[in-house]
Amino acid sequence: MKKALSIAGSDCSGGAGIQADLKTFSAHGVFGMSVITSVVAENTSRVIDIQDITPDIIEKQIDAVFEDIPPDAVKIGMLSQVDTMLAVAKKIHEWDMTNIVIDPVMYAKNGCPLMAPDSIDTLISRIIPFAYMLTPNIPEAEKIAEIEIHSIEDMKRGAKIIHEMGCTSVLIKGGHSVGDATDVLFDGKDFYSYTSPRIQTKNTHGTGCTYSSAIASNLALGHPVNKAVENGKAYVTTAIRHSLAIGKGHGPTHHFYNLYKNGLTDFKEGI
Numbered sequence: 001m002k003k004a005l006s007i008a009g010s011d012c013s014g015g016a017g018i019q020a021d022l023k024t025f026s027a028h029g030v031f032g033m034s035v036i037t038s039v040v041a042e043n044t045s046r047v048i049d050i051q052d053i054t055p056d057i058i059e060k061q062i063d064a065v066f067e068d069i070p071p072d073a074v075k076i077g078m079l080s081q082v083d084t085m086l087a088v089a090k091k092i093h094e095w096d097m098t099n100i101v102i103d104p105v106m107y108a109k110n111g112c113p114l115m116a117p118d119s120i121d122t123l124i125s126r127i128i129p130f131a132y133m134l135t136p137n138i139p140e141a142e143k144i145a146e147i148e149i150h151s152i153e154d155m156k157r158g159a160k161i162i163h164e165m166g167c168t169s170v171l172i173k174g175g176h177s178v179g180d181a182t183d184v185l186f187d188g189k190d191f192y193s194y195t196s197p198r199i200q201t202k203n204t205h206g207t208g209c210t211y212s213s214a215i216a217s218n219l220a221l222g223h224p225v226n227k228a229v230e231n232g233k234a235y236v237t238t239a240i241r242h243s244l245a246i247g248k249g250h251g252p253t254h255h256f257y258n259l260y261k262n263g264l265t266d267f268k269e270g271i
């Protein structure tokens with residue numbers, strides 16, 4: 001069985017963070033593991049408080065996983081502080097991690113900050129260069145690339161700027177745009193775009209976590225980059241189409257075996 005690790009924050013309400021990642025891994029038939037970086041008291045409406053896990057315990061969780069069950073792919077989500085980033089960067093290097101998908105989480109869907117603003121320089125210098133794929137949404141790409149993004153051409157320009165920071169590929173997600181939900185991938189040579197019709201729903205809590213974990217699952221299963229994104233896009237679109245009207249704010253995406261099985265033909269690879 002293929003194995004995937006999520007290094008991310010915990011969302012006690014179950015829609016984003018580690019919880020979304022593990023549900024996504026399971027739906028792909030991939031064995032999921034987790035290293036928790038922060039415990040977030042949050043729900044579909046708000047973030048109440050954040051307790052960051054100490055760098056020492058983050059490092060020890062990573063050691064515990066890698067000395068015993070080395071993953072085939074790693075998804076990295078919320079890294080809220082400079083010290084958290086430095087601890088994770090050190091372990092990426094020490095364990096020579098590969099197939100790393102990094103979702104540079106900065107805000108929850110409701111606008112609450114999940115990354116300290118003064119850590120962006122560390123994100124750029126110490127984390128982004130390790131990404132096999134970086135998956136910023138439009139506001140995150142604007143902050144990292146220091147440009148405004150209003151069009152597909154702007155997304156391409158942003159992807160090129162971010163690629164120069166050292167990651168192998170960049171996928172700018174179009175969830176925050178208007179019209180069709182179009183994401184742009186740049187692999188250093190070519191651009192690829194992935195489009196789905198925009199689904200009219202407010203229940204989009206955890207879409208980015210779901211997408212990056214679906215891509216990591218597909219990389220763990222051995223798919224090349226553009227196929228991993230194509231499959232990941234199909235998975236997240238289905239999970240949004242069937243998202244759940246639970247909670248008072250942005251409800252969560254929905255993961256279940258049959259959706260994936262019916263939507264894609266290669267599910268058997270995960271078993």
Ligand SMILES: Nc1ncnc2c1ncn2[C@@H]1O[C@H](COP(=O)(O)OP(=O)(O)OP(=O)(O)O)[C@@H](O)[C@H]1O
Nearest residue numbers: 109137173174175176181198199206207208209211
């Ligand atoms: N309403 C929608 N209809 C269809 N696809 C959507 C919709 N909203 C987002 N998506 C898609 O979902 C994926 C995740 O993108 P998005 O920009 O929402 O991530 P995000 O902002 O990082 O999510 P979050 O921070 O809530 O986890 C992308 O493929 C995007 O195109």
Ligand SMILES: Cc1ncc(CO)c(N)n1
Nearest residue numbers: 009010011016017078108
């Ligand atoms: C823990 C966590 N990670 C990521 C997100 C982004 O959706 C969130 N809301 N919570």
